[in-house]
Each structure stands twice: as C-alpha cells, then as structure tokens.
Amino acid sequence: MAVVYAVGVGPGDPELLTRKAERILRSVDVICAPTGAAEAGSYALSIVEPFLDRSRQEVLVQLFPMVKDQKGLDPFWEEAADQVAERIAQGKDVAFITIGDPFLYSTYLYIHRIFLAKYPEIRIEIVPGISSILAASAVSGVPLGLAAEKIAILPAAYEDAELKRTLEEFDTVILMKVSRVFDRVYALLKELGRERQGVFVRRVGSEEEEVHFDLEALVGQKLDYLSMLIVKKGAL
Amino acid sequence: MAVVYAVGVGPGDPELLTRKAERILRSVDVICAPTGAAEAGSYALSIVEPFLDRSRQEVLVQLFPMVKDQKGLDPFWEEAADQVAERIAQGKDVAFITIGDPFLYSTYLYIHRIFLAKYPEIRIEIVPGISSILAASAVSGVPLGLAAEKIAILPAAYEDAELKRTLEEFDTVILMKVSRVFDRVYALLKELGRERQGVFVRRVGSEEEEVHFDLEALVGQKLDYLSMLIVKKGAL
Numbered sequence: 001m002a003v004v005y006a007v008g009v010g011p012g013d014p015e016l017l018t019r020k021a022e023r024i025l026r027s028v029d030v031i032c033a034p035t036g037a038a039e040a041g042s043y044a045l046s047i048v049e050p051f052l053d054r055s056r057q058e059v060l061v062q063l064f065p066m067v068k069d070q071k072g073l074d075p076f077w078e079e080a081a082d083q084v085a086e087r088i089a090q091g092k093d094v095a096f097i098t099i100g101d102p103f104l105y106s107t108y109l110y111i112h113r114i115f116l117a118k119y120p121e122i123r124i125e126i127v128p129g130i131s132s133i134l135a136a137s138a139v140s141g142v143p144l145g146l147a148a149e150k151i152a153i154l155p156a157a158y159e160d161a162e163l164k165r166t167l168e169e170f171d172t173v174i175l176m177k178v179s180r181v182f183d184r185v186y187a188l189l190k191e192l193g194r195e196r197q198g199v200f201v202r203r204v205g206s207e208e209e210e211v212h213f214d215l216e217a218l219v220g221q222k223l224d225y226l227s228m229l230i231v232k233k234g235a236l
Numbered sequence: 237m238a239v240v241y242a243v244g245v246g247p248g249d250p251e252l253l254t255r256k257a258e259r260i261l262r263s264v265d266v267i268c269a270p271t272g273a274a275e276a277g278s279y280a281l282s283i284v285e286p287f288l289d290r291s292r293q294e295v296l297v298q299l300f301p302m303v304k305d306q307k308g309l310d311p312f313w314e315e316a317a318d319q320v321a322e323r324i325a326q327g328k329d330v331a332f333i334t335i336g337d338p339f340l341y342s343t344y345l346y347i348h349r350i351f352l353a354k355y356p357e358i359r360i361e362i363v364p365g366i367s368s369i370l371a372a373s374a375v376s377g378v379p380l381g382l383a384a385e386k387i388a389i390l391p392a393a394y395e396d397a398e399l400k401r402t403l404e405e406f407d408t409v410i411l412m413k414v415s416r417v418f419d420r421v422y423a424l425l426k427e428l429g430r431e432r433q434g435v436f437v438r439r440v441g442s443e444e445e446e447v448h449f450d451l452e453a454l455v456g457q458k459l460d461y462l463s464m465l466i467v468k469k470g471a472l
Contacts, residue, residue: 109382134364
C-alpha cells in the first residue's frame, strides 16, 4: 500500500535535510507543500526544489490562508487531506513536507489529526528533521543542555509570573516566536539581572539568519516573526 | 585555518545523518569518535563507518571510561582535546562525532568546554543532528508539541513533587534516561490517573529499538539505559 511520508526538511539550509528525507523526496510520486499565501510560494518547497524532478513528480502547493485561529483552517486541511487520500488510493506515495521537524510545532500536525480521524487506514511515516531549536543552538554556540540540565520550550503565550518561575526552575528556557512579546521578556530578564544570559536568533538556516547577544539593542524594534530566544542559567 | 566540526550523527540509523554531516565526514582528514570502553568500540563510529575512507582518513577512537562523576574524566577530555589541537595545528580538519545532536546532552559538550578554555583560537563549527527525542517522537507517532503546547525535558534526576508540578504545567514532558527511576515515575503517573498518557522508547534508531505504550508491563523490569518516556496531556 502507498505511504504518506511527513518529511521534516530542516530550518532552511538544504544541507540540513537528512539523507532519508532526500531519498524519499527523490522517490515519491507526489510532493505536497503548504503555503500561507499563494503569491508567496512555499518556503518548504524552495528548500527541497533541488531534489525534485517535475517531469515525473506531481507537486501540489496547498493553500492554508493566514488566519488568527487555526480552527478556521479546518476546511482547508480537510481538502488537503482529501487530495492526499485520493493519490494514496491510486497507489501513489506522497511526501508532505514541513519546515523543521514534523512533530515539533509544525503545521503538518493539523493535517495529521485529520488523517488519523478521517483516513485511519492510511499508512503514515514520520521522517524527523532538524528543528530550528537545534539549528539556533548550533549557530549561536549556546548549548541547549548538558548532563542534568533541565530544558523548557515555551511558545510565546505565557504570563510574566509563569515565565519567571520557569526561568528559575529550568537551566535552559527556549521562547519560540518571541517577536511579539520581546520587550516584555527583556524587561523581565533585566529585572532578574539576567539580560546577558540570552541569545536571540532570527530565521535560522536561511539567508537572513541573524544572531544577537546584545538583547538591549533589540528593544523597541520590529522583530521577525520567525525568531526565538534561548535563555540560559550562568554565562553563555 | 583548519576547523573542528562537532558532528551530530543522529540516533543510530545512518539515513538520519544530515547531508551536511555526510559531506563533512567524507571530506575531513581526521575523525574522532568517543567510546566508553575500549573493547566495546564506538557506537557513533559504527553509524558513520560507511562514509569513511580509512586509506585516506585517520580515525581516532578516544577512550572516556565509564565513571560515576564526569569530573573524573577531565584528564581524558583534556588529552582528547590536545590530540585534536595537534592535528588542527598541522592544518588538518577534524570531525568529532557524537550520537544525536552535539548541543543536546552529548558527551561532546565536555570536550567543547575544554576547547573554549584551552584553545580559544580554534575554529569550531557545530553540525546539528537528529536528536533521540525527535526520533522517539517520530517512531512512536506521539507528537512533541502543537501550537501553544509547552514542552519540558528532564534528565532523570528530579523529586516526585517537582515532576508532579512539571506534569501539571507542561503539555509534554520528556524524561531522559528514565530506566533507573521508571518504577517511581510509573507509580506517580498512576496516582495522577495518567498511566496511559506515556510512551516508553528504548534505543531509538538502532536495531534494538522498542516502543511501549503499556507502561504497566515494564514495572519491575530491568530497563535499558538508553531509554526515554514521553508523557502527554490528553490522549496519545
């Protein structure tokens, strides 16, 4: 029976794909790539383009419009799942590509839930990818965790008190999509005397990658949506 | 100037190396591989063996004996760093290979600290690798985090009260090297009515990989040192 592969394509650099991801992308019949806006194209697709043969492979760019609440996307995900299921029924292998890792804050997880609920008979294989967290740690030279160190990963929604407690209890705290709350987070770090214990990484693995250790210089700036902050206990 | 590459080689499957890791391993002059016991050989080395050309490349297996306290290893790490520095001075590129990712609970981090302190002039590049956490999530089909979910990663040293609080506050809790404390953790999960919300994964990515959703069956067993437990809020 045909297989759906959920393929993590890493943070942006095509060299950070795994050998397995490359093999699967070269061999499948259909590649599905998500985009938030039709005119923008698919970032995931641009990463894997060198491995594709469009004369032999079908490339489906699937539109999931930018909306505030992901639930508004349910009909789009459902249609995308239907398109995949149709090709699986024809005996075609499908790769659904996703930035980073498919099981760590990826948009693939929305379609995954629909596969499980609506098409439980479809065989799915998850192909892990280098997460932006690992890539940001590597380019900044700031290790995520050694020995008995505890790590917390927080999406950008949290209260100050909660963040403060997490900073106290964990050796490493990773704040995803930090741009919208950066000034508030910086003020808290300063209050704790820890404003020099963080590194800000934007668009890791892409041409626009930037690494900032001077957090104060970022206060009041309009920051990139695709950015994260890694805060450590002790010296960086 | 020559470069030290800290190369994450993934959890065990040679296909989970990145393309970048493969390119570097094929091109460097020297490969350093850690082992805990001389007679056991190096697990990291066995993963990358297919990419090496021993007629052209030097392979240094470096011994770091199993000891209770990593501090007892300082002389071994220092000697290993000296061996690397000697080759860098000769203009040779060196890859230090490590299971998983170099900056996430790897033994490489010990040698990294010595490089920074003793050889600050040496250029180091970190090459991220698929962590066992990502691989365990993929093979078990249990996602790590979606949307606003919070993730905690705990090494095996923690008190019951602390673990309980972490389980309450985080959507996903990953317990590394859980074997020694498994029975205690299971009892706590049962007390919280959450004994069906975890998946146990041993030696992910290797020939001996196992995935267990029936945690009760593991109680009282002698479990593998290389194993982890992923606990989620809600159904798996």
